[in-house]
Amino acid sequence: MQEFDLRVGFVGSGAQGPTHTWSGHRHRGALIRARLDRALSDVTWKAAFDRATVCVLPSSISDHLPLFLDTNGENSHLKCPFKFEQMWAWDARSNGVVRDAWFSCDHQVSSVQLVKRTSATRRALQKWNMKVFCCIHTSMKKVELALLDAHKQPISDENTLVEEDLNEQLLRQ
Numbered sequence: 226m227q228e229f230d231l232r233v234g235f236v237g238s239g240a241q242g243p244t245h246t247w248s249g250h251r252h253r254g255a256l257i258r259a260r261l262d263r264a265l266s267d268v269t270w271k272a273a274f275d276r277a278t279v280c281v282l283p284s285s286i287s288d289h290l291p292l293f294l295d296t297n298g299e300n301s302h303l304k305c306p307f308k309f310e311q312m313w314a315w316d317a318r319s320n321g322v323v324r325d326a327w328f329s330c331d332h333q334v335s336s337v338q339l340v341k342r343t344s345a346t347r348r349a350l351q352k353w354n355m356k357v358f359c360c361i362h363t364s365m366k367k368v369e370l371a372l373l374d375a376h377k378q379p380i381s382d383e384n385t386l387v388e389e390d391l392n393e394q395l396l397r398q
Contacts, residue, residue, distance in 0.1 A: 240264065242281030243376035246290045256380050262292055283372040290376065307347045312358065322353045 240246075245258035264279040271277075276298030282291045313319040326349035330341040372391040378384045 240279040240281050242373060246281055247288055249288050256385050264292055283369045322349050
């Protein structure tokens with residue numbers, strides 16, 4: 226692979242995290258790991274995005290570990306955009322949070338009213354999320370970090386069982 230990369234002008238971007246991106250079992254049950262997935266770029270792209278980093282993330286639903294390309298670099302602290310979480314819809318209380326926030330704002334101009342209501346609903350859902358689901362996010366983050374650490378350990382029956390247990394914990398949450 227390295228010879229091909231050099232011939233066509235690609236350079237590996239390296240990656241932070243586990244050294245493998247795939248794991249599987251051979252026919253006798255032995256766990257194998259390999260770095261199948263890579264991030265490649267050319268010199269021009271590297272110059273344009275000199276702070277870019279690639280991270281290998283944990284996965285509980287695939288035998289491949291996803292790669293995350295951050296063009297701002299590992300030290301970027303950009304504010305995450307608001308996104309609706311599916312788990313909110315499963316909690317009947319979310320309807321009241323949305324309704325109360327939506328009708329808390331009123332304005333004569335309909336476009337301004339829409340922006341105010343949307344902003345109020347976003348803030349209310351974020352506040353409610355921290356109060357109701359904060360523990361879930363914290364525990365999931367701990368399990369993801371433990372899973373990343375487990376991926377870095379040498380292959381053994383014990384480590385394989387630890388990884389399987391952590392994957393099951395993530396799926397339950």
